[in-house]
Amino acid sequence: MQDRDLSEYSPSLSSTSRHLSCDHQLCEWGSNCKNPKDPCPYILNYDDLENTTSAGFLVEDKLHLASVGDRTARKMLQASVVLGCGRKQGGSFFDGAAPDGVMGLGPGDISVPSLLAKAGLIQNCFSLCFDENDSGRILFGDRGHASQQSTPFLPIQGTYVAYFVGVESYCVGNSCLKRSGFKALVDSGSSFTYLPSEVYNELVSEFDKQVNAKRISFQEGLWDYCYNASSQELHNIPAIQLKFPRNQNFVVHNPTYSIPHHQGFTMFCLSLQPTDGSYGIIGREYAPRHVGFAYLLSLTIMV
Template sequence: FRFDLHHRFSDHVKRWWPEKGSVDYYAALAHHDRILRDRRLLTFSDGNATFQISSLGFLHYTTVSLGTPSVTFLVALDTGSDLFWVPCDCVQCAPNFELSIFSPNTSLTSKTVPCNNSLCRNECSGAKSCPYKVAYVSANTSSSGVLVEDVMYLTAEDEVVDARVIFGCGKVQSGSFLDVAAPNGLFGLGMEKISVPSILSAAGLTADSFSMCFGNDTIGRIIFGDKGSPDQEETPFNHRRTYNISVTGLHVGTSIDTNFSALFDSGTSFTYLAEPVYTRLSEGFNSQVRDKRNSRIPFEFCYFISSIENTSLIPSISLTMKGGGQFSVVDPIIIISTEKEFGYCLAVVKSTNLNIIGQNFMTGQRIVFDREKLVLGWKKFDCDVEDSNTLPINPRNHPPTVSVVPGSYNPEA
């Protein structure tokens, strides 16, 4: 099944756009095939496109319609969590946004999820509504309320599909959910049974797999039931709880021996690496660059370009995955500009413990999260073309044309 998403120029989306290239664009960012035979592909009823909204935490968003009559929500897509929740019968929700609010009492198709439901993990009993509370990595960020069951509207080709799903009626939100991130709901895409991909698969509506495509222009796609194509690269997941994979080598101009595990997380904008991997990659990158180092720009490894017309040879980066597959990073840098200077930075942040492959390393790829085979698949892809062939994409020999005025911020903040 495929989900239709709002086009980037629709009025619904435009109002969230910040000025691309502003200092907040990167400061906040650091802070935080249709070719498939014999399988049914599902998308949201409004489309399958996703879009990155920088004023809302730089996450990828799509629109989802729930209930009868239907109510539409602009939700963030997160492979790092499981529960799908929306603001509902609000006690504490984001105060400064024009939000859609769900209410089970006004939906003709809504049902209570009782405590004795197998998906209820709280210590309660009987037919009472199952309460939930989910805490997230960001400080003091959480959502709590009760679980409900209702219809989510999908499409498969030209067919409308009413899928019954269980989601959180989020009555109380805290932390980032009150301002910069996912104020209108979070769509968890994790492996647990409560996630929507798991529910769709258990109901026999799709294969237990989905794909996300991350375009160079911040527009992407999500397709449920998609297992990718025979020519994609694959690597196994390390366990059944998260999208954690093993990297057995790095190539930054030359090969670097290393071995580490990392989480593929659509809810993280940059790539975060812990020591010693961070130093090996960043110093390997630095040793290949011939431009002058600029320590005044926020990321650790940033460089001057003498003029906009000049091009610089950007070192290619690729990861060798367990099993031997090569994951080429299409665009590992961001552009920084001032009135007098033009430069670029390696968009990798030093982490204290976790290794996370973020959206920037996934750009230009269709990423397949195949939970049946327990593998991650990837293929260079044009997200604007629904039925794309392999693209002749190579790491660029010059920076992309995005610009931003540098500010005084710490990318680890």
């Protein structure tokens, strides 16, 4: 399948777009509207970035889809989906950024996969894969291969609100740590990976013991554990392994981020951050190289 150059979407330039009204069944914030026929607002708070939000209005429009497979039998169709068109964004990640939008891919009723499945167009599943350059594609209705590993999603207060999984244990290199597991949110919208503070402290301490490189201070950076990579020696960078239920493993073979030519030398950092929250976040820096398919009530891991 060939990639296409896509222009920015603007509802005002689309003949099929319309605002969702506040009295629509999918309008979560409708009770805050003065008039039930006003455009339905949305506000999204990003868990991984303090005080970072996106707010705007919900828009319904037609999504153009093509089937994958034999070109001679390819089908084209249009499907109604709901998107969030941003009007105001703020916080550490969006300071100075232009208004953007939101396309829901979660398990909720308003997400694009859920709407397509309810319309009978696809199975209730999709695949989302990026390469290391953040280029990739979404395949709606794709369950992946039967040989791939899977682990169940976890409900939060009885509801599947996002893609939470249970991490039973974790290892650095060949050393598996004793602390009990934790919940983690698999989130391609999060740039980086976060661990509960106690888990983070134990894991980075073990990583620091095993890596054979000199640790250096990088005060203006995002991460606390950075190392000088300029020497000619071959660095031993231990893998990080998360163990899920069903005896499934998620291995990040190189959990570092390289920063070339900083103050005259090259460095690499363990790209993990602590969080005071009760759960971790597996973000885009780790997930796209390993997590391929999310569907129904389980996550499938590409190995």
